[in-house]
Amino acid sequence: MxxxxxxxxxxxxxxxxxxxxxxxxxxxxxxxxxxxxxxxxxxxxxxxxxxxxxxxxxxxxxxxxxxxxxxxxxxxxxxxxxxxxxxxxxxxxxxxxxxKENNSKLNEVVVTGVSRATELRQNPVPIAVMTKREMNENVNNNIIDAIVKGVPGVSAVTTGPNISKPFIRGLGYNRVLTLYDGIRQEGQQWGDEHGIEIDQYGIGRAEVIKGPASLIYGSDALAGVINMIPAMPENGDGVLKGDYLADYHTNNGMIGTSLGLAYKKTDWKYTFRATAKTAHDYQNKVDGFVYNTGFREYNLSGNVRTDKKWGFWQLSGTLYDNKQEIPDGSRDSLSRRFTKQVAEGAADDIKNRPLVSDNELRSYAIAPLHQRIQHYRLYSFGELKMGQSSLDVALGLQQSIRGEYNHPTMVNQPGLYVVLNTLNYDVKYNLPAFAGIESTIGVNGMYQTNRSKAATDFPIPDYNLFDAGTFFFAKKTFGKLDLSGGIRYDNRNIRWNDFYVGPNPDNGFTKHVALPDTAGANLQFPAFRHTYHGVSGSLGLTYNVSERLLLKANIARGYRAPNITEIGSNGLDPGAHIVYLGDRTFKPEFSLQQDIGIISYLKDADLIAEFFNNNIDNYIFQAKLNDANGNPVVIVPGNSTYKYQQSKARLYGAEVTVNLHPQKLKWLAFNNSLAYVTGINKDQKLIAQSNGAAKYLPFIPPVHVRSELKFNLQQNGKTFSKTYFKLEADIYAAQNRFYALDNTETATPGYTLINVGAGTKIKTKSERTFCELFLQVDNLFDKAYQSNLNRLKYFEYYTASPNGRSGICNIGRNVSLKVMFPF
CATH class of the missing domain: 2.60.40.10 (Immunoglobulins)
Known part of the structure; x- marks a missing residue:
């Protein structure tokens, strides 16, 4: 046997x-x-x-x-x-x-603003994609500035090189929803003086929606969405891969370093990244070194993912810790050298402070007056396949801690200290296709608590917020025509109890006083409870004339509930040097935007034209507050006072891109873009009362033209490959359409910045990549200029100066070198 x-x-x-x-x-x-x-x-x-x-x-x-x-x-x-x-x-x-490299992006798959992964050619919403290499070539101090360079229609309000708040087509703050890996970023977005709390070196791709995305994301996506997707390197099974990056900028001495690791074992993937950045004060040829604009930033992130036949599951976490100095613009009236605050209250004479030494201006040590922003995030998402349908679930936990240390006599005492906790949830069910219709139903939202801790200034109350929205989305293809749309209903409840502020005998400042011991305290924030409702939706189509020519049209209704500062603020934000005054009677914003687009990726050229018209009801904006005599209202000495306003508004404009890449000259590319937006205040009564000073909306960027002449070496050698050289011109027109009432904004002259860059990949004899080099010189001719979205433009304490200039200029010439070593 x-x-x-x-x-x-x-x-x-x-x-x-x-x-x-x-x-x-x-x-x-x-x-x-x-x-x-x-x-x-x-x-x-x-x-x-x-x-x-x-x-x-x-x-x-x-x-x-x-x-x-x-x-x-x-x-x-x-x-x-x-x-x-x-x-x-x-x-x-x-x-x-x-x-061959694919210059056309029409077949790229996007995951932002759609219920499931969709090719760009089937999405009627205006959306732009930036790859990691494109972001590397646009070397900058932060990720938002790199996106501004690469996506027409995107701009940023800045406070020095490391602080950029994104704006899309003239709208920003809580109207632009920032996502990290599809999870909405929550970190006091209403503030001017801190960035978006994301590791720029860990991003592998950015997707930008230009227009209302309330259908999928609810409130706060009225202007659009920026989704920053972490890099997920591909590597062989059982092989540990990684990269080390070093980045240096000459203007502010910025040193960046980042280490990334990736490992794959069968159907499990693991990634990890650690990043550190530090810089001293930036400089320009008018102001010299701009005091208190340095920073020190640390980032950690980790990720584990498994892909199975039943779907996938991912668990990720991030840590962000940034000490960012707080500029206030005080200086000597004659020499124009910057001064520093060393006393408080009546003892502090803003116009008679001691000068800042040269060593302090070039020091990497963080000054006593600074803010510390910490952001912790743990999130998980996955997809369960169920035959012809699927279920997508995402959950996220975030904590944002923001401390502003603005007391020179007590450097460890924060003026502002707020802790924001957020729980995000998102559930989508993708139904089986029926009669060729792909449809999705979903519910998403968040729960938030915000608490002040051991501070001396309280611009906003402690509040609780619960947000929930449900939507239905569907799309169908009729030959060359793709039709998609949906509808959504949102409900947001916000509430807070009576918030008292009284004297603190331990330090001579003020403190939060809790009930019932409120004797001698001031009721700064009376109790408030309100629920905001909103219906939003969109309907759009794309028509594929050919494989290379696409027509798009979309109409969308956006919704945004007022944020906490707009309805609840009543105090000083030390880092912004602004006393904010809100209005609890504000109504939600509703927008109706029409978009038309023509996209053509031809053999020798890319031609893209996108036009939009956006009408907003109950538009909320901030304006300087003056008294009856026209003098600025001063509640806290040395700080401006802004009060939020509400009116109807209209924004309209276009973005046009013409990229030439002739096939007979494969080494040459000539890329050009133009972005134009006008913002009109439709409060006719206010316009008449102000003699036209209130005609335009604030924070509207001027016409922006960008041209790039790029040379790609075709004959790559054994050592060098993907070598390129480029010459750029960033042209900003004068902005004479601004919100002039009470000197909230002033006219801004136009300017042109010339930039040059080069890059290459260096290989070993075995054809492995040894490193990639990116060299960039921004503002080659060291032009002195002020962007109309530069907050430091308005940091001025004198009505006149010896050099005839007011405020602080943007960054001067900057040479940056980035080196990436894969292993």
């Missing part, structure tokens, strides 16, 4: 190997230009047989039945190539492919 079993096993094994020997195999190498294409996809069309190339571009498919096949080679950022191949019994067939 034992002998029989052994004989049967030998026969079966022999038959198996004989059958295997009769099959053939396919191998080869994939390249892009002269570069090996690592982790590209190889598939036998119509079969389940496929693989990916290794880090040198080589691939191999074994045990293929003899016959004729179509082989598909594909990789992100490259055009898919298909070949016919015949596999013969017992033989190895060799087939290599050289893929």
């Amino acid at each position: 034992k002998t029989t079993r052994t004989l049967l096993l030998l026969i079966i094994t022999t038959i198996h190997f004989a059958a295997y020997a009769q099959n053939g195999s396919l191998k080869g190498r994939l390249t892009g230009g002269s570069e090996p294409l690592a982790y590209a996809t190889v598939v036998l069309t119509g079969t389940q047989t496929g693989t990916t190339s290794n880090d040198k571009g080589h691939y191999e498919l074994k045990n293929i039945k003899p016959g004729s096949y179509e082989v598909s080679f594909s990789a992100i950022g490259y055009l898919t190539e298909k070949y016919k191949v015949t596999i013969q019994s017992g033989q190895v067939t060799t087939l290599s492919g050289n893929l």
Whole structure:
């Protein structure tokens, strides 16, 4: 019996190997230009047989039945190539492919503003995509400035090089929803004086929606969405991969360093990144070094993901810790040298402070007057496939801690200290397709608590907020026409109890006083409770005239509930040097925006034209407060007072892109864009009373033209590849359409900045990438200028100055060098 079993096993094994020997195999190498294409996809069309190339571009498919096949080679950022191949019994067939870079982005898949992953050509909403390489080539102090360079229609309100608040088509703050990996970022977005709390070196891709996205995201997406998606490197199974990055900027001495690791084991992926950045004060040729604009920032992030047949699941966490100095613009009236605050109250004479030393201006040490922003995030999301349907679930926990240390006599005593806790939730059910209609129902929102801790200034009350919205979205394809749209209902409840502020005998300032011991205290924030409701939606279409020509049209209704400062503020924000006054009677904002777009990716050119018209009811904006005699209202000495206003508004404009890349001159690209927006205040009574000073909305960017002449070396050598040189012109027109009432804004002259850049990839003899270099010189001719969105433009204590200039200029010439070492 034992002998029989052994004989049967030998026969079966022999038959198996004989059958295997009769099959053939396919191998080869994939390249892009002269570069090996690592982790590209190889598939036998119509079969389940496929693989990916290794880090040198080589691939191999074994045990293929003899016959004729179509082989598909594909990789992100490259055009898919298909070949016919015949596999013969017992033989190895060799087939290599050289893929061309895909300049057209119409086939790119986006995940922002849609219920499920969708090709750009099927999405009627205006959306732009920036890759990691594009962001690397736009070297900047922060990620938002890189996006501003790459996406027409996006601008930023700045407070020095490290603080940029994104604006889309003239709208910002809580109207632009910032996402990190699809989870909404919550960190006191109403504040001017801190950035978006995200590690710029860890971002692999950015998707920008230009227009209302309330249908999917609810309140706070009235102007659009910026979704920053972390890099998820591809690597072989059981192989630890990583990269080390070093970044240096000459203007403010910014030093950035970042280490990333990635590991894959079967269907599990792990990533980790640690980043540190530090800088001293920035400089320009008019102001010299601008005191108290340095920073020190740390970031940690980690991620684990598994992809299974049933779907996928991901768990991620981030930590952000930034000490950012607080500029106030005080200086000597004659020399224009910056001074520093060393006393408080009546003892502090703003116009007679001691001068800042040269050592302090160049020091990396954080000054006593600074803010510390900490942001912690833990989130998870996944997808469960259920036949022809699927369920997507996302949960996120965030904590934002913001402390502003503005007391020179008590440097460890924060003037502002607020802790914001947020729970995000998002559930979507993608229904099975019915009659060709893909549809999704979903519910998402958040729960928030905000608390002040051991501070001396209280611009906003402690509050609780609960937000919930439900939506339905559907799309259907009719030949070349894609039609999509949906409707949403939102409910947001915000409340706070009586908030008292009284004297603090321990430090001589004020403190939060809790009930019932409120004797001698002031009721700064009377109790408030309100629920805001909103209906939003969109309807749009795309028409694919051809593979290269696309027409888009969309109409969307946006919704935004007033934020906490707009309805509840009543105090000093020390970092902004502004006393904010809100109005609890404000109504929600509702917008109705129409978009029309023409997109054409031709053989020798990319032509894109997008036009929009946006009418907003109950538009909320901030304006300087003057008394009856026209003098600025001063509640806290040395600080401006702003009161929020509400009226109807209209914004309209266009973005036009013309990129020339002639096929006969493959080494040359001439890229051009123009962005234009006008913001009109429709409060006719106020306009008449102010003799036209209130005609325009605040924070509207001027006409912006950007041109780039880029030279790509086609003959890559064994050592250098993907070498490029570029010359850029950033042209900003004068902004004479501004909100002039009570000198809230002033006219801004136009200016042109010339930038140059270069980059290359250095390879080893084994064709592995040793490093990538990116060199950028911004403001080559050291132009002195002020952006109309530069908050420091208004940091001035004198009515006249010896050099005839007022306020603080933007950053001067900056040479930056970024080096990336993959391993």
